[in-house]
Amino acid sequence: MFPEFHSENLPKKESAILEKMESNKEFIKTLLQIEKPTFQNFVKPYQRIQTELGDLVTEISHLNSVKNNEESQTIYSRLLPILSEYYTDLGQNEEIFSAFLKIQNSEKNLNHEASKVLENEIRDFRLSGVGLDKETKEALKQLRIRLSDLSNQFSQNVLNATNAFAIYLSEEEVKGLPESEKISAKQEDGTYKFTLHFPSYIAYMTYGENRDIRKKLYDGYCTRAPENGKLMEEILEIRDKEAKLLGFPTFSHLSLATKVANSPEQVIEFLDHLAVKAKPIAKQELNEIKSFAKKLGQTDLEPWDLTFYSEKLKKESFSYDEEIYRPYLEKETVINGTFVFLQKLLGVEFKQVNTPVWEPSVLCYDLVVEGETRSRLYLDLEMRTEKKGGAWMHNWKPHFQDETGKTELPVAFVVASFPKATKSQPSLLRPSDVVTLFHELGHALHHLLSRVNEAFVSGVNGVEWDAVEFPSQFLENFAYEPKVLELFAKHYETKEPIPNSYIETMVKAKNFMSAMGVVRQLEFAKFDMLIHKEKPNETRVQEILDQVRKEISVFTPPNYNKFQNSFTHIFAGGYAAGYYSYKWAELLSANAYYSFVDRGVFDLDHAAHFRKTVLEKGGSGNAMDLFRDFYGKDPDIDALLRLNGIAA
Structure with a gap:
């Protein structure tokens, strides 16, 4: 099959x-x-x-x-x-x-x-x-060939730069780090290795007490792949030429031709509207961190201090510490519990199967709905050096019916970079890892539950880019639901369920400093839209970024921070003039999520309606129309603000 x-x-x-x-x-x-x-x-x-x-x-x-x-x-x-x-x-x-x-x-x-x-x-x-005439077609073709090569180079440069950096620390220098992080970083010679790969980098930035080492890591992270500055310039120039050849005023306009949003102006207005709501709260949040750091003797807060003091404040405010959750989030138990949750939420059953895989730790499952095997999912969740960082869903095959009437079933991969099991402990996840797992499974279900018979609009195929995150963000929100956590959050040694007080704390802490997170996303999104409205050189790219930061951001990084050189989402992924999609889709997902929560989370009739109007339809209809079929009306921005803990 x-x-x-x-x-x-x-x-x-x-x-x-x-x-x-x-x-x-x-x-x-x-x-x-x-x-x-x-x-x-x-x-x-x-x-x-x-x-x-x-x-x-x-x-x-x-x-x-x-x-x-x-x-x-x-x-x-x-x-x-x-x-x-x-x-x-x-x-052509x-x-x-x-x-x-x-x-x-x-x-x-x-x-x-x-x-x-x-x-x-x-x-x-x-x-x-x-x-277009023959000459213009040829020009367009050459531009696209060059563009695909530049994007690949951009991505590879970031990976190479990330792999090239490592620091080895003594016992004294890893003070403050949780035991589980030290176990992950420990080398045979007794030193501790930290790299720019995200799990390792963020662990030290969050808990490492040595400020100089945090700065060294921060500097390494935000100055990666400086050679990408010139590639970025050429990428933007080629995209602008491509847009002009196709009769669009800018690449931003070309990008939106295949999305739900109508114009760059509409997107910028949406982002600015959210920024007006979020920035004053983000300022308050930053002042809280500053005065807290001051109390601890740190008067000048720098970017490499932010995560560290934010975590300390979170601990003090809520007694929240991601580390205390990890023994309750053992990877295998989380996976099995997640499947129980998805069966209760959406009526989807997962059956493990034995089949060839590319790595022994990869797991494979068939998805069964109402007794019928509908699709297959591969899970590859552990960090490895030869694996690109981050997490994603990769669709291998779509659901469709060929010209002879034969039905092909969909297959997808979910990939993440979770901590590896060691000799002394299994793979223990953070709450944020569970959110990542739910997010990617949301993408997978969108693809795997498709009932569409035309390959080009089945599953995630043909879904407008600014709506493709809708099912994934919808699902990730449930990672904070007490009714969901109690299905799998059990101590890996004692099998004790996670205490209710931990869940309450986690829910409260979810929106801790959330407005700062929102303005950061808005900054990336507006920057992306604006640089694609012209063809800026490397210097001008920086000017646009500085200007956007002035308008939206509440904490300005140092001049040498060249985050744009590793912004693979827009220079080597599919998000060019489309990064706003995360927030746009979040608007849909927040409304859909609360429609479940307000019904008590598990409601199989409502779930069947969601499955049939959204998940099974894939890209076969305009995403906004499908949303309205499910929800009965347009999405409301108040739900998005509620989700982020921002007053409407």
């Missing part, structure tokens, strides 16, 4: 991709000879062959992320320009475009899924440069 995932023999996978591209080109020639193209005889097989190629590419890009080595880097880098050329040629193919137009005009009784495929494809053909 499901294909096996094989991680060996990358050169063979590379050959398969190259062969598939060639056979697709030949197949398209035969499709174009069809006298009367229809959705059934033309669009269906076209979707199938492109999906098959996408599945093969996912295997290599996935392995490059989870088993990154010289071979995977070389092969992936070699494939990128070829793939970019393939997709550019495809997107006038004959396919006119076949799609013909089908759209002649077949008036298509269902909404098929209509959405045609609508998206015709829009994307136009965005790819169909209708």
Whole structure:
């Protein structure tokens, strides 16, 4: 029923991709000879062959992320320009475009899924440069090939810089760190190793008492990959050229052509509106930290002090300490409990299966709904050096029905970088790790529960970028619900359930300094939108960032902080002129979440309604329309403010 995932023999996978591209080109020639193209005889097989190629590419890009080595880097880098050329040629193919137009005009009784495929494809053909003269098309193609190479370089530079930095500390220098963090960092020679990989970096910044070492780590982190400054300049210039060739005034306008938001101005207005609400509260929060630090003898608060004193204040205000939760959040118990939660919340069952995996610690499950096996999920949650940092969901195969009526089932991977088990203790998670797990599972469920029969709009395919975070943010909110935590938060040694007082504290602490977190996200989002409204050079990028910080931020970092050089979301990911999507989607997720909470959390009728109107529909409808189908009206900004603990 499901294909096996094989991680060996990358050169063979590379050959398969190259062969598939060639056979697709030949197949398209035969499709174009069809006298009367229809959705059934033309669009269906076209979707199938492109999906098959996408599945093969996912295997290599996935392995490059989870088993990154010289071979995977070389092969992936070699494939990128070829793939970019393939997709550019495809997107500019006038004959396919006119076949799609013909089908759209002649077949008036298509269902909404098929209509959405045609609508998206015709829009994307136009965005790819169909209708442009030969010279302009070629220019666009070259720009995109260059862009894909630059983005890959940008990402690799950040990874290389992150891997290149390490400091080794003595027992005295790790004072203040929780035992579990010391165990993770301890080396065979008795020293403690700290790096810029996030779990390690954030551990020292949060608990490390040695201020000089915090500064050293902070400086290393915010000055990574300085060579990316020039790459960023070229990326922005290429994006601007691309937009102009396609008839858009700026790249921001081009980016929004495939999103729910209508214009850069509308996005900026939304961000500014939130900033007006959040900034005064963020200022109060910062003053609280400053006066608290002063009490402890620290008069000049610097960026490398912020997390440290914030954590101390949190402990004092709520007796909240992420560390005391970790013994109650043993990874295996959390995973099993999460599955119990998802069954109670959404009626989804997870059954573990044995199948080939790329790493022994990877787990695999089939998803069963109402007795029917619907999809497959792989979980790869432990930190490894050859794995890129952070967490993500990677969709391997979508749910669809091919032209013969055969149904293919979806498969996805959820990847994270949680602490590894050691000889003396199992993998113990922080509450923030549980939030991450729920978030990525939200993406996975959006993909895996799809009932859409057209591959291009099934699961996360075809979902507008500013709505794709909706199901993930919706699910992560439940990580703070007492009714959810009691399902799996049990002490790994005594099996005692987590005390109620801990849960109450955690819920109170959730919105601790949340307005500062909100303004930070707004700063990133507005900066992203503004730099894509022009083609700034490296100096001008900094000026825009400084200006945005003046308007929104409450704590200005030092001049040498070049966070933009490692802002992979927008320079090497899909968030260019789209970083605002996190907050936009949070608006939808907050409203949906409270609709469950206000019904007592577990309500299977409401859940079935959510599953059928949102999760099973994937990208087959406009995200805002699907939201309204579920919610019955437009989202309300008050729910977003309530979620962040900010008074409306």
